[in-house]
Amino acid sequence: MPIADYDEYLDLLTLNRGADFQMSAAPSQAVRPVAIWRLFLPAPATPTTSVALNKTSEVSVAQVPTSSTGNLAVLGGRFRTSGVAGLSMTVVDVLNHHGGMSGTVTTEQTTNLPSGSTAALTRHTTGAGVMIGLLIYSIVGTTATTVTVRYTNQAGTSNRTSTATSFGGSGFREVARLILIPLQADDTGVRSVEGVTLAGTSGSAGNFGVIMFKPLTAFALENTSGAMPIDAVTGGMVGALQPFDDTACLSCMVIANTAQAINGTLLLGEV
Amino acid sequence: MAEITDLSDLIHRQSGGSSGTPENIFFLKVPRVAGAAATAPIAGRGCSLWTYDGMPAGGVVPTTGDIPDRTTTGAIPFSAPGGGRDKHLIGAHVAPLTAGIYLLLDRLFHIGGLSGTSTSSQSVQGSPASPALTRNTGGAGNLVFYEIYTQIGATSTTLTMTYTNQAGTGSRTATINIGATNFREVTRAQRIPLAAGDTGVQSVQSVQLTATTGTAGNFGITIAQPLAWLAVSAAGAAGWRDYSTGLPGIPVIDPNACLSLLCIPSAATAPEVWGCLGTIEK
Numbered sequence: 302m303p304i305a306d307y308d309e310y311l312d313l314l315t316l317n318r319g320a321d322f323q324m325s326a327a328p329s330q331a332v333r334p335v336a337i338w339r340l341f342l343p344a345p346a347t348p349t350t351s352v353a354l355n356k357t358s359e360v361s362v363a364q365v366p367t368s369s370t371g372n373l374a375v376l377g378g379r380f381r382t383s384g385v386a387g388l389s390m391t392v393v394d395v396l397n398h399h400g401g402m403s404g405t406v407t408t409e410q411t412t413n414l415p416s417g418s419t420a421a422l423t424r425h426t427t428g429a430g431v432m433i434g435l436l437i438y439s440i441v442g443t444t445a446t447t448v449t450v451r452y453t454n455q456a457g458t459s460n461r462t463s464t465a466t467s468f469g470g471s472g473f474r475e476v477a478r479l480i481l482i483p484l485q486a487d488d489t490g491v492r493s494v495e496g497v498t499l500a501g502t503s504g505s506a507g508n509f510g511v512i513m514f515k516p517l518t519a520f521a522l523e524n525t526s527g528a529m530p531i532d533a534v535t536g537g538m539v540g541a542l543q544p545f546d547d548t549a550c551l552s553c554m555v556i557a558n559t560a561q562a563i564n565g566t567l568l569l570g571e572v
Numbered sequence: 573m574a575e576i577t578d579l580s581d582l583i584h585r586q587s588g589g590s591s592g593t594p595e596n597i598f599f600l601k602v603p604r605v606a607g608a609a610a611t612a613p614i615a616g617r618g619c620s621l622w623t624y625d626g627m628p629a630g631g632v633v634p635t636t637g638d639i640p641d642r643t644t645t646g647a648i649p650f651s652a653p654g655g656g657r658d659k660h661l662i663g664a665h666v667a668p669l670t671a672g673i674y675l676l677l678d679r680l681f682h683i684g685g686l687s688g689t690s691t692s693s694q695s696v697q698g699s700p701a702s703p704a705l706t707r708n709t710g711g712a713g714n715l716v717f718y719e720i721y722t723q724i725g726a727t728s729t730t731l732t733m734t735y736t737n738q739a740g741t742g743s744r745t746a747t748i749n750i751g752a753t754n755f756r757e758v759t760r761a762q763r764i765p766l767a768a769g770d771t772g773v774q775s776v777q778s779v780q781l782t783a784t785t786g787t788a789g790n791f792g793i794t795i796a797q798p799l800a801w802l803a804v805s806a807a808g809a810a811g812w813r814d815y816s817t818g819l820p821g822i823p824v825i826d827p828n829a830c831l832s833l834l835c836i837p838s839a840a841t842a843p844e845v846w847g848c849l850g851t852i853e854k
Contacts, residue, residue: 303584303585303587303588303589303590303592304583304584304586304587304589305580305584305589306580306583306584307579307580307583308580309583310583331808332669332807332808333669333808333844334846374587387805387806387808387809387810388667388808388809388810389665389666389667389808389809389810389846391598391846391848430598432598432600432627447607464604464606464607464625464629464630465604465607466602466604466607466625467602467604481600481602481627481846483600483602483604483625483626483627483629484627484629485629486629486630486645487628487629487645488629489627489628489649516596516598516848517596518596518848519596519598519665519667519810519812519847519848520810521665521810521811521812522810523809523810533583533586534579534583534816534817535814535817536812536814536817536818537812537814538663538814539596539663539664539665539812539814539848539849539850540594540596540663540665540848540850541586541850542583542586542587542594543586543587543588543594543595543596544587544588544594556667556808556810556846557808557809558806558807558808558809559808572587572588
């Protein structure tokens with residue numbers, strides 16, 4: 302049910318239904334997107350096959366509450382950064398993850414995402430607004446090359462090919478780095494990913510995989526440190542209160558001025 | 573236009589009530605054009621991200637005059653409002669690789685294929701204007717910039733623009749330098765200051781160079797309506813605006829708007845930009 306008014310919003314905050322996350326260390330990369338769940342405490346296992354995710358996954362913040370309506374919204378959050386610097390934190394629903402790809406193979410590496418016996422996503426099933434990221438699990442090589450991804454778009458058209466984008470080399474090889482994939486012209490989402498092709502070797506195999514995710518809302522953690530409470534009313538949050546499925550695998554992608562660890566709580570409410 | 577009544581109305585619609593249809597529009601621009609590394613921008617000067625790869629994909633360099641809209645390749649896609657409602661921009665967020673100012677704009681008209689060596693009058697929309705604007709047609713607040721698609725020459729010269737202002741007065745003229753270092757590089761976008769007293773543009777009839785820049789290259793003229801300014805103080809930091817608590821109020825996005833980005837970077841590093849626009853309908 303939509304929130305009726307400001308008073309009801311305050312009531313929802315009072316319930317303090319938080320989902321927490323904690324990082325064990327700062328990532329090794331600043332100024333570019335990082336999947337902070339790779340550094341969650343406890344550390345999630347590296348996937349070897351493709352796996353569909355939900356709120357019980359170890360890459361999700363915990364505990365995501367259930368909702369009698371089936372929908373939740375991000376009401377706000379409270380965070381603490383390890384350093385003094387601004388950063389952008391996007392709350393995402395991680396739909397699938399996958400690993401075991403090599404940074405030296407230049408033939409297509411197949412993915413078969415989404416995984417398992419079903420060919421359909423379990424959430425955001427049309428693929429609209431679903432994005433692709435390549436997540437680095439073990440550092441790949443120092444040689445800069447490019448990568449393309451073959452996928453099925455939001456209209457169900459298969460064998461779409463992403464625009465070539467950077468892979469390997471400084472800024473595109475570090476653990477937890479999430480390399481976002483530009484889709485083919487006029488595509489606005491992804492239903493499945495079939496393969497990944499490197500234009501050249503990065504020089505080291507490492508380990509990376511494909512992530513499919515839906516971004517939900519964005520927090521701005523500005524030039525400060527210590528505790529940062531942010532709500533949906535007084536600023537710092539864009540896209541708050543939009544309903545999403547209460548089975549979502551909620552996690553965070555961060556872009557930071559300086560690499561730093563973040564701990565915090567997403568405040569969630571039933572809508 | 574139905575305005576947001578109060579904070580409770582805003583919260584109610586953000587959470588999906590009263591056909592608020594909240595839509596969070598995420599976008600990504602990577603510093604590559606058609607799969608190749610983008611030309612480095614000039615620190616402190618305008619840079620168009622229209623052709624940058626990403627989500628949305630890079631826009632095509634226009635040839636003849638065109639009215640792009642939300643379905644044009646390169647436009648940040650969004651759902652048109654339904655039921656006679658307006659789409660309100662309630663917040664914006666960017667996190668770029670390069671600090672600077674990021675401008676969200678509605679690209680109202682664009683043309684390419686203009687020459688950096690011709691000293692003749694080069695038609696833009698002509699008179700009467702064709703194609704004429706279809707959005708913000710009154711012209712108030714519209715800005716004009718030249719945009720370099722293929723590098724022009726190393727000789728500085730003057731561009732004179734003849735235009736119709738927001739009051740419908742034609743044959744107005746404005747000048748700006750073009751060509752030479754910092755005014756010729758690919759993706760460079762230079763705003764053209766209007767004549768004294770003018771506050772917008774309904775159409776641009778033509779442009780004319782005083783002398784050749786030395787290389788034809790390819791440049792264009794773009795008319796745009798600015799929607800949001802976002803300041804980013806440091807690389808990787810977030811620039812954000814909440815329009816329910818700050819200037820300029822809550823802008824309405826035209827149902828057909830061609831949303832695109834222009835930046836003024838603080839460093840000569842082609843920006844990768846991640847961002848989000850928060851919208852509701854009423």
